[in-house]
Amino acid sequence: xxxILKDKVDSHTKRKEAVRYxxxxxxxxxxxxxxxxxxxxxxxxxxFSKVSTAILEVKELDxxxxxxxxQEKLLKLEQVKRTAKELGLSDSDLFDIFSNQQIAGMxxxxxxxxxxxxxxYNKRPLKYKCExxxxxxxxxxxxxxxxxxxxxxxxxxxxxxxxxxxxxEWR
Numbered sequence: 001x002x003x004i005l006k007d008k009v010d011s012h013t014k015r016k017e018a019v020r021y022x023x024x025x026x027x028x029x030x031x032x033x034x035x036x037x038x039x040x041x042x043x044x045x046x047x048f049s050k051v052s053t054a055i056l057e058v059k060e061l062d063x064x065x066x067x068x069x070x071q072e073k074l075l076k077l078e079q080v081k082r083t084a085k086e087l088g089l090s091d092s093d094l095f096d097i098f099s100n101q102q103i104a105g106m107x108x109x110x111x112x113x114x115x116x117x118x119x120x121y122n123k124r125p126l127k128y129k130c131e132x133x134x135x136x137x138x139x140x141x142x143x144x145x146x147x148x149x150x151x152x153x154x155x156x157x158x159x160x161x162x163x164x165x166x167x168x169e170w171r
Contacts, residue, residue: 128163 027033037045084093124140130152131137137148149160
């Protein structure tokens with residue numbers, strides 16, 4: 001069953017790659033492009049036109065929004081520069097201020113033992129526990145088996161399942 005699904009996915013991927021290659025080939029040559037569209041039926045041409053028009057409108061709106069955001073940022077930057085000039089600060093003074101704040105923020109995060117990037121996923125529950133030298137060590141079961149667990153398994157002649165916590169204790 002899995003091989004049938006895999007074959008379908010593979011054939012679908014190959015068709016998509018072939019279509020991309022074909023479109024890349026004909027889009028650079030106007031005569032090939034005209035020949036391609038001349039061979040299409042009217043109903044398919046209408047469908048193609050409808051879909052391509054919708055995609056074009058979305059892309060144009062995205063470009064307009066990006067340009068608007070860029071212009072707003074430039075206006076804000078000019079306001080900051082004017083305010084800095086009124087306060088008697090130069091561009092290099094502003095650069096020094098912002099770079100020092102950024103470095104200080106990174107140092108604070110490092111000192112607190114945290115990072116400034118938040119995980120995009122929830123932390124996995126800890127499913128395995130082993131004690132080495134009186135210290136408890138945990139593992140979620142994801143990724144390769146930690147070296148501590150490997151040495152503990154070898155020393156105690158146990159398998160990793162022997163260190164499995166009951167489900168109610170998963171943290």
